[in-house]
Amino acid sequence: MKYLLLIFSFVCITTTAIVAKQKVLIFSKTAGFHHASIPVGIAAIMKLGQENNFDVDTTIDSKKFTYENLKQYAAVIFLSTTGDVLNNQQQGEFEKYIRSGGGFVGVHAATDTEYDWPWYGNLVGAYFKSHPAQQYAVLHVIDYNFIATKHLPVEWKRFDEWYNFKWIAPGLHVLITIDEKSYNGGANGDNHPMSWYHDYDGGRAFYTELGHTDESYADPLYLKHLLGGIEYAMGNAAKK
Numbered sequence: 001m002k003y004l005l006l007i008f009s010f011v012c013i014t015t016t017a018i019v020a021k022q023k024v025l026i027f028s029k030t031a032g033f034h035h036a037s038i039p040v041g042i043a044a045i046m047k048l049g050q051e052n053n054f055d056v057d058t059t060i061d062s063k064k065f066t067y068e069n070l071k072q073y074a075a076v077i078f079l080s081t082t083g084d085v086l087n088n089q090q091q092g093e094f095e096k097y098i099r100s101g102g103g104f105v106g107v108h109a110a111t112d113t114e115y116d117w118p119w120y121g122n123l124v125g126a127y128f129k130s131h132p133a134q135q136y137a138v139l140h141v142i143d144y145n146f147i148a149t150k151h152l153p154v155e156w157k158r159f160d161e162w163y164n165f166k167w168i169a170p171g172l173h174v175l176i177t178i179d180e181k182s183y184n185g186g187a188n189g190d191n192h193p194m195s196w197y198h199d200y201d202g203g204r205a206f207y208t209e210l211g212h213t214d215e216s217y218a219d220p221l222y223l224k225h226l227l228g229g230i231e232y233a234m235g236n237a238a239k240k
Contacts, residue, residue, distance in 0.1 A: 022054045022074040022234050024105075029060040031083030035109060037214045041079050044217035048227050054234065065090035067097055075103030075204075075233035078110040078124070080211070091117055098123065098203035103233030106207040107226070111163065122169050123200050125207050126193075129166035132185020134213070137162055139194060140177050147237045148195070148206065148228030149175045152221060157182075161212035164188055172196040176208075195225070197232055206233050 026045055028038045042058055049056040054074070065086055070076065070093065086094065091114075098104060104123055112128040114120040121127055139156040141149050162178060164187035176195040180186030195208040206229035216222045231237055 022236075023072060024049070024054060024056055024075045024077055024230060024234065025064070025070070025073045026056060026058040026077045026079050027060070027064075027081060027085075028058065028079045029062055029081055029085040030109075031085055032112065033082050033109070035080040035082075035212065037212060037217065038080050040214045040217045041107065041211060044223060045077065045079070045226070045230070048223065048230070052227060052231075054230075062086050062090050065093050067093045067100070070094065070097040070102065071100065073102070074235060075105055075230060077105040077107065077230065077233075078113065079107045080109040081113045082109050083113065084116070085113060086117075091120070095119055095201070098205075099201055100203075101235075102203045103235060104200075104203060104205040105226075105229050105233045106205070108161075108163075108209060108211040110207065111165065111209070119201070121167070123205050125172050125196055125198065125205065126165040126168045129164045130187065131161050131163050132183070134159065134161045135183050135185075137183035138179040140179060141175065142177060143173070143175050146173075146175055146197070146228070147231055148197075148208075148225050150228075151224050152176075156221070158210075158219070158222075159213065160210055160216065162186065162194075163209050164192075168193065169198075172198050195229075197229070204233050204235065206230075 046056045106124040111126045136159050141152045174193040174196045178192045178194050197206040
């Protein structure tokens, strides 16, 4: 009888381990401009977690960036971070996390972050230069085979704050571009990417420029786009 109980306990423990939820960490520290939509974005991602079976932790504390802490997360989300948010030691710990197979999601101002850390620039994929006034623009989806874009319309007209980039990394898998003829103030020309993903230094990185406005986080198309990026960063894209 004791032997049978031991077997049963082992099966229960093993089953629990198999179905354990993945976790993501939202990091929203700002050392420059602070986006008013950050709390709305946090709430929306927490709701996505509840609806899609992953847990969400949040922090603005850069001291959380140790490998021992980060390794519990399937992905780390930089939600409209700005400026210099990690010191040299914390940067090294985050690099170790990515090199160990971790995932990264950059949202909106994540490209307005860590200009003096080239590794991060290559991870997020671009650096912010400027933006015109918020306005409607037309986005073109150029890859429908990816989890974050397969649900989107061919031409997606939406209102947001549209970034121009001073530098864009080579080798990105671009998902969405913006039509500069559809709005005023574009400065990257005909090939102006707005969302992309790539494998980077042992990990996975997804970025979407969208998400400045509060209204973005109530838009089903945007939320599914963001969820797809999170799922990719967590390593789940092939399962969806």
